[in-house]
Amino acid sequence: MVEIVKVGIVGIGHGRFGNRNDATVQELAFEPFKQAIQDAKNLRREDIDALVVGSVPEYHMQRSLPGVVAEYVGMNPKSTWLTEAACASGSAAIRTAYMAVKSGMHDIVAVIGVQKMRELSTDEILALMGRVGDVQWESIFGTTFPGYYAFYASRHMHEFGTTMEQMAQIAVKNHHYGAMNPNSFFQKEVTVERILKSEEVAFPLKVFDCCANADGAACVIMTNEKLAKKLNDSPVWFEGMGSASAAMSLLRRPNLYEIPSAVEAGKQAYKLANVKPSDIQVAEVHDCFTIAEIMAYENLGFCDKGKGGKFIEDKQSYIGGKTPVNVDGGLKAKGHPVGATGVSMTVEIVKQLRGIAGKRQVPDAQIGLTHNVGGIGQYTFVNILRR
Amino acid sequence: MVEIVKVGIVGIGHGRFGNRNDATVQELAFEPFKQAIQDAKNLRREDIDALVVGSVPEYHMQRSLPGVVAEYVGMNPKSTWLTEAACASGSAAIRTAYMAVKSGMHDIVAVIGVQKMRELSTDEILALMGRVGDVQWESIFGTTFPGYYAFYASRHMHEFGTTMEQMAQIAVKNHHYGAMNPNSFFQKEVTVERILKSEEVAFPLKVFDCCANADGAACVIMTNEKLAKKLNDSPVWFEGMGSASAAMSLLRRPNLYEIPSAVEAGKQAYKLANVKPSDIQVAEVHDCFTIAEIMAYENLGFCDKGKGGKFIEDKQSYIGGKTPVNVDGGLKAKGHPVGATGVSMTVEIVKQLRGIAGKRQVPDAQIGLTHNVGGIGQYTFVNILRR
Secondary structure: OOOOOOEEEEEEEEOOOEOOOOOOHHHHHHHHHHHHHHHOOOOOHHHOOEEEEEOOHHHOOOOOHHHHHHHHHOOOOOEEEEEEEOEOHHHHHHHHHHHHHHOOOOOEEEEEEEEOOOOOOHHHHHHHHHOOOOOOOOHHHOOOHHHHHHHHHHHHHHHHOOOHHHHHHHHHHHHHHHOOOOOOOOOOOOOHHHHHHOOEEEOOEEHHHEOOEOEEEEEEEEEEHHHHHHHOOOOEEEEEEEEEEOOOOHHHOOOOOOOHHHHHHHHHHHHHHOOOHHHOOEEEOOOOEHHHHHHHHHHOOOOOOOOHHHHHHOOOOOOOOOOOEOOOOHHHHHOEOHHHHHHHHHHHHHHHHHOOOHHHOOOOOOEEEEEEEEOOOOEEEEEEEEO | OOOOOOEEEEEEEEOOOEOOOOOOHHHHHHHHHHHHHHHOOOOOHHHOOEEEEEOOHHHOOOOOHHHHHHHHHOOOOOEEEEEEEOEOHHHHHHHHHHHHHHOOOOOEEEEEEEEOOOOOOHHHHHHHHHOOOOOOOOHHHOOOHHHHHHHHHHHHHHHHOOOHHHHHHHHHHHHHHHOOOOOOOOOOOOOHHHHHHOOEEEOOEEHHHEOOEOEEEEEEEEEEHHHHHHHOOOOEEEEEEEEEEOOOOHHHOOOOOOOHHHHHHHHHHHHHHOOOHHHOOEEEOOOOEHHHHHHHHHHOOOOOOOOHHHHHHOOOOOOOOOOOEOOOOHHHHHOEOHHHHHHHHHHHHHHHHHOOOHHHOOOOOOEEEEEEEEOOOOEEEEEEEEO
């Protein structure tokens, strides 16, 4: 066995997120898969060893999703299975593919993050999503996803004086960049005033503080150091991989103003990549709600604890600021097809590091980070990539 | 990075399969996890790096299963996620853990296969399971799981003259051994006469040709060569790992008397382990229906194509025969808690190779095999283990 030190990305693809009644789940999966193969140099589908599908299966009528996807995209008889870690399912798939390549078990692995959610009614989605929290002790009493993040927001406001205006500024930034991203669900700017006047979902969160359920898919093709240089002139490398868990039940968390799995996964990734938070030039973080992005700034060390509100107020997460964050629109503007999100984040970082992000390019970005939170923080995956 | 050549199992645990209304899904998971830690030598829970949960999530009221399991068994803040490949979800978890250890990303990984199915009604389970087949082209017309395997059985009978008596003999064998397994759902012998007189589910399958939905969990703890010898006096090693897929839709299969993913996964595993089918001294195969075990004999090369019926008729898969198969009772007698099954098979092979299988011990077994089929054959995982 040859020792494989580095694992890189040689192909990327990204479908349009949003209402995709035009496509079945397998058709959604095919779009970015085809793009990713074409994005790589001289890669044939037959060269791909394995397919890892990141998805939350229960939102689909079709079960056994990797089976139908592998058949539809033409991957039989290659190895395939699905990974699930709630909203971080796509990052669990990337971590699996990383281990598959690094172990030498597979040479070239395709990761497809895919989700179709818009067929279900909001009530059905709310009920299913509430059960992503602890069923025995929490969701049985009626907790929902916006409710969980409303707890975080209230506590963050109480502890640190974070304001609803600051949360709204997250949405303003992300819709600003989302308007430049043709794959975004929403491609319009919004203002703080409009957000603050929008309907309340769960105090203090307004409708514009919440991301939208969406249909969508994204794909990355990963390989080892030896093959990467043949398959792409500018492969992007995984330098640090972090993965951690935290108590599912909020009752068992030490506090409600940070996500401990994010802090831990970040530490692991920084250590492996041997970089500091200030070295990150572009980041994709999990802004399922605006408060989540504020906590991410702090949990990842982009700013001090409690200073996340100030960080956005000072526009430090805009291009030109200290650490540009979610300059593709984030979950907020792109929409959040849960299984696809972690892969979508990774695709954007690859574009940024290759310098092909167009109007939303962070100048000369060489080190990027993805931060993908599952559920209410029971999982976080943090990866650091470098060109 | 140290090159890791071998990955071994140092701890095993197996809960009782069956109606487990006494336990939540996380409680089911804890039972074998605790046993597996105690089975290893001087292993502390804190030494375990990561937890991979094999399960089909949609059967549970609780979503985000690894989150609640990791919390309940005390694995926070360690890395965790779920793998799904229908009825082969447990083997997908084992393959993931294998890659995690072999890549050097994790030193010690716990795999818990867990499933709670008996809360759902038979109608609900049938509907959900039908959708494990192709929804767009098949299940929409009313296909169910017994129906799918009835296709296989009919075709096998037509092509090769396989008989209902031979299928019944599979059930007789597996219930014979299941009666010696305290973790089995069913612990009673049955006769060919009783089986043939039992109610028809889908011609030619009688109720005794079908395995039962069950609750249950099993656990293995896997580590690298260096640590394995410290953590167990007789570690069992993975020598060959096979994983393949096949068309989800039966319409797109070349025939209905074999499972192409099983043939392919078997070839991979034999090649990596550098052994022949005749070298396998004990095997656990996926007998979700009796015809499935007959096809497994052929697909794995234990006998020639079309000779599976004769193989059981001649008792070649009994202890003392050519290749003892499912001497723990198989899915047929143990029950089939889908996510747990692949891990349960692995636990039995470890017991056999350690020589601790008691009344059902295959004398001096040194090489064993697991064969875990997902869905209607869209996935198969075949692993070869050696003591």
